[in-house]
Amino acid sequence: MPTYVLEGGKSITLPNHPVSVRLQAGRAGAVRLEAMGASGPVRSITPTAGLMVVPQVHEAVTVRALPADVERFGPGSVLNLTIGYESRQDLDPDRGVLNGLDVSGLRQRDVVVLEPEGDRIRVTVLGPAAAEEPLPPVAERARDAARELLGTDQLPPSEAVTSLVGVDLSASMLPLHRDGSVAQVLDILAGIHRVVGRAQDSHLRACLATDQPRWLPPAPPERFAAEVAQQCGDLGLATGFRAATVLDIPPGTEPAQGRIRRWLVTDGVPADAARLAGAEGVELLCLVPYSVQEVGIGQGLSTTVVGLAEAAGQPPTFGDDREAVRQIVTSLVASFRDQQGVSA
Numbered sequence: 001m002p003t004y005v006l007e008g009g010k011s012i013t014l015p016n017h018p019v020s021v022r023l024q025a026g027r028a029g030a031v032r033l034e035a036m037g038a039s040g041p042v043r044s045i046t047p048t049a050g051l052m053v054v055p056q057v058h059e060a061v062t063v064r065a066l067p068a069d070v071e072r073f074g075p076g077s078v079l080n081l082t083i084g085y086e087s088r089q090d091l092d093p094d095r096g097v098l099n100g101l102d103v104s105g106l107r108q109r110d111v112v113v114l115e116p117e118g119d120r121i122r123v124t125v126l127g128p129a130a131a132e133e134p135l136p137p138v139a140e141r142a143r144d145a146a147r148e149l150l151g152t153d154q155l156p157p158s159e160a161v162t163s164l165v166g167v168d169l170s171a172s173m174l175p176l177h178r179d180g181s182v183a184q185v186l187d188i189l190a191g192i193h194r195v196v197g198r199a200q201d202s203h204l205r206a207c208l209a210t211d212q213p214r215w216l217p218p219a220p221p222e223r224f225a226a227e228v229a230q231q232c233g234d235l236g237l238a239t240g241f242r243a244a245t246v247l248d249i250p251p252g253t254e255p256a257q258g259r260i261r262r263w264l265v266t267d268g269v270p271a272d273a274a275r276l277a278g279a280e281g282v283e284l285l286c287l288v289p290y291s292v293q294e295v296g297i298g299q300g301l302s303t304t305v306v307g308l309a310e311a312a313g314q315p316p317t318f319g320d321d322r323e324a325v326r327q328i329v330t331s332l333v334a335s336f337r338d339q340q341g342v343s344a
Contacts (some may be wrong), residue, residue, distance in 0.1 A: 014121050134196065149337060166265065177229070247275070
């Protein structure tokens with residue numbers, strides 16, 4: 001009998017027999033499965049670790065994966081599931097396989113929904129596509145933190161955003177480009193975008209915001225920082241920082257229901273900050289030495305400070321520190337948490 005490869009949003013149908021869900025957790029550690037109906041838990045059987053059987057499906061049943069012994073799934077937690085049916089007459093039943101489901105940073109993950117359809121059961125995979133491209137380490141830490149803080153691996157379409165990133169190439173930023181600080185910040189934004197961006201179009205778009213602004217082609221989160229850093233290096237030193245460039249929508253960019261998040265990567269208040277004041281969805285990311293983090297540099301703009309070592313030429317370390325990344329992400333996703341009503 002056939003084996004179906006399952007991805008987010010796709011469905012298969014199985015004969016209306018007891019449904020089995022087999023789980024391989026790998027680095028995710030101990031994981032338990034739950035079957036939930038509209039009014040609460042649905043009767044299920046767990047004959048062995050990693051196997052759950054739902055004897056009857058009379059209503060929509062959501063299969064949920066949760067960490068068994070800890071509050072959240074840890075870094076690198078990836079689940080592989082096989083969904084089939086139990087039948088003594090059929091020794092090789094149909095089944096669906098869901099591989100590479102990354103649940104890092106989540107308290108729980110609704111995996112599939114089972115729905116009765118006469119003599120069949122429809123199995124639909126929930127959430128975004130299961131097999132996402134791996135992220136660079138810094139972006140992965142940021143994604144995990146955003147998942148933890150927002151309580152989801154993907155914002156719903158009504159809350160998801162298009163991400164535009166303005167990058168400062170003025171003289172004072174040159175050392176921060178050379179030592180990798182800017183690239184680490186771009187990776188953090190890419191990791192956040194994996195959670196808050198549109199599922200159907202996960203790309204980010206950057207603008208080299210100089211006197212002659214240049215919009216770069218959209219890039220996926222896993223390649224965003226590297227591609228932007230390369231373009232910055234090719235362009236070299238530029239004159240001025242025109243932050244307000246990101247208020248324009250580049251050609252070919254379709255915002256998600258008008259929702260756009262504009263991130264500005266710089267080392268101080270832009271000269272045209274007055275044009276940004278009051279604009280919705282604008283966030284300033286200022287890379288400054290630790291000694292000046294308490295200075296009110298935002299001038300009315302939503303501002304996240306990324307603290308840097310005092311000595312010039314030292315390679316950045318904030319991206320390697322999971323807690324430091326989490327603090328940066330906490331600031332950057334604060335407005336999303338307010339919209340969701342998520343508590344601290």
